[in-house]
Amino acid sequence: MSHSPVPPVSPGTTQLPPLTAGPYRRRLGRVALIATLGGLLFGYDTSVINGAGGFMSEDLGLSPLGLGVAVSALLFASAVGALTGGRISDAIGRRTTILIMAVLFIVGVALVVTAPGLTLVVAGRIVLGLAVGTASVVVPVFLAELAPYEIRGSLAGRNEFMIVLGQLLAIIMNAIIGNLWGEQFPGVWRAMFLLAAVPAVFLLVGMLRMPESPRWLLDKGRRDEALEILTRLRPENRAEPELEDIARARHAESQRVSMDLKSILRNKNLVKIVLIGCGLGIFQQTTGINAIQYYGERVLEVAGFARGGALIASIAPATISVVAAVVALQMMDRVSRRKTFLWGYGLVSGFHVLIGATAQLMPETDAKPFVLLALITAFVGSMQLCLNVATWVTLSEIFPQKMRAFGMGISVFILWMTNSILGLFFPTIIAALGLSSTFFVFAGLNVVAFLFVLRWVPETRGRTLEQLEEDVTTGEIYLPRASRAEARSDKS
Structure with a gap:
């Protein structure tokens, strides 16, 4: 499980001095x-x-x-x-x-x-x-x-x-x-x-x-302290105009009235995007990634490793997580979000089927635990590469500004609760069903996730937050690109 990135915020209206080298x-x-x-x-x-x-x-x-x-x-x-x-x-x-x-x-x-x-x-x-x-x-x-x-x-x-x-x-x-x-x-x-x-x-x-956050200090009326911190953390002649920029953005934001729950429920497009956010949160957890994160050593023991060997073998999935996270951060702005999700859920469900089939059908040999370890490592790498960062980035983008706190809050809460329920019952589930049946269940859930993305999750890459806000509110985000362009042309 990962943190939720902060949605991008416009730097304001001033042309700020460029970032240069410096202490x-x-x-x-x-x-x-x-x-x-x-x-x-x-x-x-x-x-x-x-x-x-x-x-x-x-x-x-x-x-x-x-x-x-x-x-x-x-x-x-x-x-x-x-x-x-x-x-x-x-x-x-x-x-x-x-x-x-x-x-x-x-x-x-x-x-x-x-x-x-x-x-x-x-x-x-x-x-x-x-x-x-x-x-x-x-x-x-x-x-x-x-x-x-x-x-x-x-x-x-x-x-x-x-x-x-x-x-x-x-x-x-x-x-x-x-x-x-x-x-x-x-x-x-x-x-x-x-x-x-x-x-x-x-x-x-x-x-x-x-230091404290200069934006928080400015919100509390402590302008001199905010300027002093920005002066230390910015190139020469940048702190003052940036602080003015922040102050303008804060003033504009203070004039914006957040939507209440009743207003959200009256707009079917906003209800739809909240449900999509909650679905992304649930399906990120039903990949089974945290079953490996919390109980990977136990899963590997069931797969056939001795305890000491399982502890060492657990290093492989953890290492691929680090490598995949670095690559995912590099590719997020270059690859379609929807394609990333579809590849991710497709790969994960496929590896779950292979893990379940191997556990059930492969003869008990010295090689079997290592085959299962390789498949589990591949599953973890696929999830971290295609689904983890993509989920958090998409959640940070899809909600209009006036309901972003509500949308992010409920989606992340649902994500954590799904994580918690799986964490509570996974030892009981694997004890009752065994390794193969448990991963077959995960495979089925990830097929459902693939179909959910295919049918409901919109593409968010390549649009400004302002464009996304308009398209989500009107429902145009679910139209094909050509139809959206035609709808905008009709409006103008």
Whole structure:
């Protein structure tokens, strides 16, 4: 699961001085490095249970449902954190919210590591979930508001890379710790969780030296502080005109009245786009990607690996996630969104069928676990390459400005809740159905997702947000390109 990128915002009306080389770029880099430790923690804390979960279940005597409760506690809490984190940061500031988030990461780790039983593990995971949900919203906002608009995408995109890097680090550390000490120490899972405290401490200490968002400061009437920060983070002669630009954009936005729920429900095209957003959120999760993220080690054990081998084998899907995320960020502005979705759901459903068929039909040989690992790795790579970034980018584009907060909020909430439900019941499902039937079910869901995209999801690439807003509101976005051009010609 990944963060939600901030929708692009117009830089305003002034022709700003160009970005030139200078020390401000190093300062921006340091800010991004420290802030994206929140993304690293997002990835680590959601993935560490993959590998730690088996040891924890044995040490605490957890049933499959008990393990599901421990996993999903973080996910349900993340949904709450995602809903409330933005509002909290609007009230007290982005920097202050990230500092509180760092404290929550540390407290959550402390609770889990010292837990004598499931109750305190769940309490710690809830605290971690609140921090993860907040990170998914506030860190990309903080980066987007500090970055010059020309490089906002690349700077904010570093958070996506840090999320998958955190997932990879969790898998690598689980493999090292589990293979070195797993047999001797039943509480080895505590060390796996404890490592998350290290980047959390760096985040807390580092953010004490980081600036506040100049846009937030301007909203609070603290213009001089905002100008001082922009002066440090922009080339010479750029800060003043950019601040004026921000002030104009803020004034224009303050005049805009957001739609209420009744207004949205009265327009069938707006209802339709909300349902499409919710569908994209649901189907991103029913790819089964988070079943591998949270329970990959258990899936690989079912596939035939010994525990130590499963911990090491889990590195392969985590590594392909990092590589695919980097490539996906590069291709997003070059490839049709719809084609990306269709290729993604087609590939994922195909690999699910191959995983299920291999698990069911291939003879039990030494090669079978490695064939399944290769197929699982290919599935993860396809999902990360074609569906993960595409889902978040599309959600950031399809909603008109006056209802963007509502549309994004409900779509991301539905996404998190689907994630949570799958996280809760996946151990029980795979125990009841087995590996092959579980992946056949995922294959069926992804065929449905393919048909959903084919029939309902519009193309958003190559249009400005203003064009998308008009086309969504009128329903023209669902017309073929030639018909849209004809409709616009008739209007003019």
